Amino acid sequence: MADITEVDYIWKNGELIPWAEATTHVLSHSLHYGSGVFEGIRCYQNPTTKKSYVFRLRDHMERLHRSCKIACIDLPYTVDELCDATVEVIRANKLPSCYIRPIVYRGYGVMGVDPTGAPTDVAIAVWPWDSYLGADALERGVSVGVSSWRQRTNNSIPPAVKATASYMNSILAKLEAKEHGYAEAIMLNEQGLVCEGTGENLFVVRDGVLSTPPLSDGLLEGITRDTVLCLADDLEIPAIEESLTRADLYIADEVFMTGSAAELTPIGSVDGREIGKPGEVTRALQERFFDVAYGNIEEYAEWLTEVP
């Protein structure tokens, strides 16, 4: 089942082109060897003012640049140029809210593993994308399972790179979770510590304290994860970064996942252990998150890029 709603234009290599023409050669290097990096970002429309804001656009484009640096990909656009291109493609498609997918990939011209000489292609696509983990996931939560697949290690594909190749790991875990009737998988690292979801970071609440695994446990430095840590501080919710075991998930009072696509998705059960309905802390952070994303909290205006 395709989950993409086609729109009119995609931005590619500096220009807006019709969706149907945004193609690439079957011998593109990244199609064969996963030599691309990408981002996932959301644009929200304030339901009252009807103004649209891209959430933490600059932070995402700075992470895209970091991914390219680690992956030795020459990215021919500055952060500012990528931010301007994002606003341009949202406006061209007249989308009040949308999901945004920038991708930087090695294109057609080299077929050896050594990518030297392969061109760099850059595209930014946007499309309407509702709740990533299901229609009522944000409201009711989802069930997850701890995967038998371990997350890639810091010395294989570093988690700091949001690399297309990393998602073979995520796909294997996701399909296994679906096979077991779960909406999402939680992956452990090679030390058996809780890492993250296939496309999300993870938080637990116990006795009023919010905790999330440290980046050194091998997870993507999530921008939503960072947002939640900031908002917890606002709301005077004690928050710590600490390694977690799978048993910590089972005995937590609340568990939720965070990501640009998943937003703040509560977890109702882990491996069949009931966590329960979304709790007070989860709800408070969800509410604050959307208040910030809709532009209702002035102190976070710097996180928002208005789409005129």
Ligand SMILES: CCC[C@H](NCc1c(COP(=O)(O)O)cnc(C)c1O)C(=O)O
């Ligand atoms: C299909 C999902 C792709 C992408 N996943 C984002 C993502 C996150 C959360 O990062 P952030 O909060 O910066 O978004 C954490 N961990 C992984 C493995 C991710 O893929 C997203 O758009 O959420």
